[in-house]
Amino acid sequence: MFRNFRMISSVVFGRGSFNQLDDILSAKRKDAFMVFLVDDVFKGKALSGRVPAKEGDLTIFVNVDDEPKTKYVDSLVAQVKGHASGLPDGVIGIGGGSTLDLAKAVSLMLTNPGSAADYQGWDLIKIPAVYHVGIPTLSGTGAEVSRTTVLTGPTKKLGINSDHTVFDQVVLDPELIAGVPKDQWFYTGMDCYIHCVESLQGTFLNAFSQAYGEKALELCRQVYLEDWPDSDDRLMMASYFGGMSIAYSQVGVCHAMSYGLAFVLGVHHGIGNSIVFDYLDAFYPEGVAEFRAMLEKIKIELPRNITKDLTEEQLDTMTNVAFGLAPLWENALGKDWQTVMPKERIKELYRRM
């Protein structure tokens, strides 16, 4: 069985295409209102003045300093329901991966009863979401094309994975990613780069994901090792292609170990992957060498010694979280992954980070 991959309905790509948002939404406005969820880093910035909100619409500046929580989704849903009676005509997320995830989750939870925490898992959503639009201002995670919204709930960190999660519309305007701070720009892009290295070298892959993954990797190289005047455009496409490549592929060693770091130390996804990847020469020799060339070119100093104060117990927890992600290890190392990667080897790697 091959996954029947659900895609975004409509995409606009182009410098300045954000200006078309008003037209795009006009066609979807019925007699209700639109909800704009905007990353609060844009509060008071030029972009927030360009949001095409009309009278009666609701604009909420969302905070994503921490990765999105189901409780936060529930409170946003309550806020939207309190704004006016009836459902909005649409929910528009403007921001990085976390903001896009919030927009997806809110659009789903406006039509589905209960708490977002009830739907963490696979295909638990039964009722289609409100029309929802994603507008990335940061590129690399692929959140603009994915069928998940990664949420931290009371008992687990797990996405709402569903065909209904996928955006109805995406607006890809490379001008919007121009002002991202260098570190964030680098680590978010590395999420795409490392993902593609892992999936292309993995054992689960077919020509669909390979075509997308190879091109995403090439675009990352252009962005982080070369100098192109349209490198923002290329990074935006790398993220999109990287996201599409997940259809028939799986991540590997780096993502497994990065989850462990995140669980115990709360390290964010992009930077966590970068920290781990630098220790994976044995698994991805060419990818790691190229990654180091990127670090040097962009002048990024990776955090070091982040595990030095951990107790043995914490290191064991970290190791167990990583070890538990069997599909990732199998993709990377084959059926016999446990002999190649016993827990002690994982723990030893963590000690060095």
Place this chain on the structure above:
Amino acid sequence: MFRNFRMISSVVFGRGSFNQLDDILSAKRKDAFMVFLVDDVFKGKALSGRVPAKEGDLTIFVNVDDEPKTKYVDSLVAQVKGHASGLPDGVIGIGGGSTLDLAKAVSLMLTNPGSAADYQGWDLIKIPAVYHVGIPTLSGTGAEVSRTTVLTGPTKKLGINSDHTVFDQVVLDPELIAGVPKDQWFYTGMDCYIHCVESLQGTFLNAFSQAYGEKALELCRQVYLEDWPDSDDRLMMASYFGGMSIAYSQVGVCHAMSYGLAFVLGVHHGIGNSIVFDYLDAFYPEGVAEFRAMLEKIKIELPRNITKDLTEEQLDTMTNVAFGLAPLWENALGKDWQTVMPKERIKELYRRM
């Protein structure tokens, strides 16, 4: 203004994925019937026995020796309407680009009144189509992803271009393209190759179309110049990527001149492009050189001297048809294309073919 590009809702890719068609359709069956439009080259062949038709469904073997006509679409629609009262639950096209175009057109004309000829143009369709599925058995044209269905009507050859034309579901099973005759396999693939050469070298292009176009070209090279065990998979992805690359790009000299050949001599699209391209060294030197290497590797003999019996009047008609396609020339040669490409130069090229 950038095009808001409408995409297929769902895609399955994989060897043997045709076997999932029954499951996919089951989820869409209400209380009506399914209509299968199958290229009649498969009549009596193994594939026709694998079509998951149930009692009450309608299977029509369609003939696409000539490119699809609006009259043919109208007669197929009448046949479907005569089969049972009410609309079918879906229309499934199984075949090459022409069969897929028929399936798109029939699904549109089941819900929209009048003749298919009334809708040749851009965005004339107002009512969404019946759920429709495309299953290519030939790769290169990109018909599986496009928003058009190319039809010959009483007064013009022009597609029904509409967001509603786009398939709801595509099943990409590389096993289905295994038995295509060599010439057809080559010329259909060249439709993709030449299209990408033209669009990548054109003046209308952005990073979205460039990423898709470059990868499509690379996949074509792998298929026609190298030897890969999964070359059918790669060709299927080349076609898909080539189709996606049209979003923000335009074809050029070869397509313009190929339309002229088609108009006067009825030359089919894929072979017409190949015949023309071999004379375009001055415009696409690298592409033409590589194309000739492909001809040699695959051992294809291009038809020659096809214009030798044409009258001056016929050559003039051909030239005028080509010359009239201003956007294609402008994409290839810039605003001043008429000085680079006066009618006499077009006619002279035709004389040599």
